[in-house]
Amino acid sequence: MDVQEVLKYIDELIMAKTGKQLDTLQLALLKGVLNGQKYKDIAEEYNCTPGHAKDEAYELWRILSKTLGEDVNRANVRAIIERIVIKNSQNLQFPNSFNINFCSNSTPISKTYTPEELELVGGDNTKNSPTKNQEDIIKNTRRKAKLETVPHLAQMGLTASQIAQALDLPLAEVQELMS
Structure with missing residues (x-):
């Protein structure tokens, strides 16, 4: 599962729980944090101030915490998402192997x-x-x-x-x- 699939999965979970979807900046923040980017760099890519990016990130962590039932923040979001995605995907059919690839430009460990x-x-x-x-x-x-x-x-x-x-x-x- 690559980062785009993870983002889609999380966005669908949020939609099911809240009736709202993440906006473009929130998706960019989540993707950026999962890929190790700093708020400042994400803000530059999306033409907003680092302060605005931090405010949006705070709102994102609040939404994720409410949706996932855990205290989510920048430091633990990756581990929580990995655990939630794997736990909730046990009923899904995946080809021969399953891995979450947060680095979209890198080659997955095993090609499937x-x-x-x-x-x-x-x-x-x-x-x-x-x-x-x-x-x-x-x-x-x-x-x-x-x-x-x-x-x-x-x-x-x-x-x-x-x-x-x-x-x-x-x-x-x-x-x-x-x-």
């Missing part, structure tokens, strides 16, 4: 593919180990899906920078698609 992806490329569902060519097809399919998502996110009002960060795509490529 969904049975649907393996079926798409004619891979063996039982081994979850496609050939290099099949792996390339899966990567290209995932990339194509991301690129097709860009216009939809732009219509929702996200900036090129936010879209690039959310989809883990180069900013220049997103800007080109939006022009």
Whole structure:
């Protein structure tokens, strides 16, 4: 599970509990903290003051504490989320392995593919180990899906920078698609 999936999962939990979703800055703060960023750096990326980012973070920790039933803060948010996600996902079906990858630009320890992806490329569902060519097809399919998502996110009002960060795509490529 990568950081985007974790953010979506947490946002859905909050929506179910409060009827509200996290705003863009709150999602950025959560992602940034999970990736080890400082409030100051997150504030710069989202064109707000560090003080405003800290205020929003305080509100985020309050919302998470209420939703998760634990005292959540910057220091313990990662451990709590890991525990909650793993605990609540025991009823879900995951391909062969499960790991939370908070570093979206790094390669996961073990590559796993969904049975649907393996079926798409004619891979063996039982081994979850496609050939290099099949792996390339899966990567290209995932990339194509991301690129097709860009216009939809732009219509929702996200900036090129936010879209690039959310989809883990180069900013220049997103800007080109939006022009």
